[in-house]
Amino acid sequence: MFEIKKNDLAGRIGILYTKHGKVETPTFVPVIHPVKQTIPSKKIREIGFDLVITNAYITRKHFGEEAGRIHDIINYDGAIMTDSGGYQVLEYGKVDITPKDIASFERNLETDIAIPLDKPTSYGLGKAKAKSFVEQTLRVSKETLEESKETDPMWVGPIQGSEHFDLVKKSTRALVKYGFKMLALGSPVELMESYEYVILANMIITAKKQMPSSIPLHLFGAGHPLTIPLAVALGCDTFDSASYILYAKDDRYITEDRTLRLDKITYFSCNCEICSKYTPKEIRELDKKDRIDIIGLHNLLTIKSEVDRVKQAILEGRLWEYVLKKAHSHPKLYEIIQVFTKNHDFFINTTPRFKEKAVFLFSKEDQFRPEIISYHRAVRRFRTKRDILMILPDTTLRPFYLSAEYKKLEKKFANQNVQFCQFNPFLGLIPLEISDLYPSAHFVMSRNSHQPQDFSEFTKTWNEFFSKNNFKYVYATDDKFLKFYTKMLPKKIKKKSLKI
Ligand SMILES: [Zn+2]
Structure with a gap:
């Protein structure tokens, strides 16, 4: 049903199998209006969107109970997801249909993927109200799934709770327990409109932590190139929006990092x-409808281009670089960097241990990339019986045992009990024995001067390395960064300067 092909951070390239063909994820799911669609769905398919979403509630209101197949109604032969009217509940407070009736209507539409009638929790909703909405959504979802037959569409469990993360957690756990094969996270639109990217990111992480990786996650209402890399990197596989047409109605033109009038x-x-x-001028002169x-x-x-760029970044193992670069597009989006640096445990299992490409290390944030954190952990487990530690600076050849600098020292200290190490601010200490373990020989680092106080992971590794091993002598090169640390060593360890 859902197959994962490639991971990076919590993002993945996968295949979603539906009755109307395979859908490669991550994918944007364009909203198609069942009545007023003006950009033909055929064109949308040609562009490369193999999954679209349309609204069952509006379809029923317009075409009645005997509407027929949804594929005929919107004239689209790819996979279709139907929303049940939850969005209308959010907009107008309630809808004049029961969850049971809309579920049976969605069944009759022969849609591929369907959403039970949920009650979205909007941003800013008080805890008690949000809790009752979550409970109602869970009750409806459970009943819908229990009454489903083999021929049913794939039912998606709607996660609600918004900024009340304990409710998001409860929602997700319950839906997984009920047996939903796909989940959808509700109502981030207002969060995005108020630039609350950090809340959005934490909401996604909260949900993802409660669900097995084999379940795909849909994000409702995300359709701007600013949010797409963030959503994908945190593990959202599909995300729908009508932004493309709503913005157009307002003469707003979406670019890769903003929206322009x-x-x-x-x-x-x-x-x-x-x-x-x-030209922009020619478009301005068109009549409103064409425009x-x-x-x-x-x-x-x-x-579409944004989604493709993110997918390419996953394939290349460069999603971290891509998300951090994107974060610089807007001061509010920039705040999400702290979510990525604080949550390395969330990313570590889904980020490949070995990559074909070198990691790029720009600034202090990069000490928290999952590959670097993995390396620190390996060093913290490292034990040696040697009592002399020699810390070499970065060498031109990596791993450093291949370098002329090391070979010279090795000859000079051949009869002594020396543990050779290299250091760098991001990776910490690099013992010779694991100096070819990824990414210690596969990185490109900026040569800016780095402040030791900014590298907490280095400090942790350094302290652990000296507390677990018994060195009597430490030879270190005359380096400002390193000096900060050698000064902290206990007096019983003799410090000597290393000349290369
Ligand atoms: Zn264009």
């Missing part, structure tokens, strides 16, 4: 089929 654009930096054909579709199409293509 059409009247403020002089030059298009995009080369999509729209932007290479029209909406044209901007909408550009917006859709921009979102």
Whole structure:
């Protein structure tokens, strides 16, 4: 049903199997209006969207109980997900249909993936209300799943709770227990509109920690290139939005890192089929209806490119670099870096231990990338009986046992009981015996001067290394960063300077 092909951080490239074909994830799921869609769904399929979402509640309201197959209604032959009206509950407070009726209607639509009628918890909703919404959603979800037959669509369990993380946790655990094969995390729209990316990120992590990795996670209402890398890196596999068309209605043009008003654009930096054909001025001169579709199409293509860039980053093992780069697009998004540096335990198991490419180390945040944290852990387990420690600086050849500097020293100290190590601010100490363990010989580091006080992982490893091993002598090169640490060594260890 869901197959994972490649991981990086908590993000993954996977295949979702549906009755209407395979869907490669992560994927953006465009919202298709069952009645008023103006960009043809055929065009949307051609662009490469193999899964779309449409609204069962509106479909029923417009076409009645005997609406027929949803694939015929929206004229789309890929996989379709139907929302049940939860969004309308969020907008208007309630809907005039029972959960049971909408579930049976979704069944009759022969949709591929369906969502029971949930009661979304919006951002800012008090705890007691949120709790009752969560309970109602869980009750409806459980009943819907219990009444499902073999021919049913795949039912998605809606996780609610918003910023009340204990409710998100409770929701997720219950839905997994009921047996849902896919989950969807509710209502991040307002969080994104109020730039609460940190809350959003913590909400996703809270849910992900309660579900097995074999279950795909959908994120409701995320469709901007600013949020997509964040959502994917935290483990969201699919995410839907009508942003492409809603923004277009408002003459708003989505770029890879912001949203611009059409009247403020002089030059298009995009080369999509729209932007290479029209100038901003020409689009402004079109009538409203054409303009909406044209901007909408550009917006859709921009979102698609963003998803593709994130997927390429997963394949290359560069998702960390990509997310941190993206975080610099907006001061509020920048705040999510702390979520990534604080949650390394969440990322460590799903980030490959070995990668084909070198890791890039720019600044202090990078000491917390999962590959680096794994290396620190290996060093903290390292034991030696030798009593002389020699700390070499970075060498041009890696692993350092291949370098001329090391070979010279090895000859000079051949008859002594020496443990050779290298150091660098990010990786900490690098003992010779594990100096080829990834990524200690596979990194590119900026040569900016790094402040020892900023490298807490180095400090931890250093303290552990000296408390678990018994060195009498330490030879260290004259290096400002290293000096900060050698000064902290107990007096019984004799310090000597190492000249290379
Ligand atoms: Zn464009």
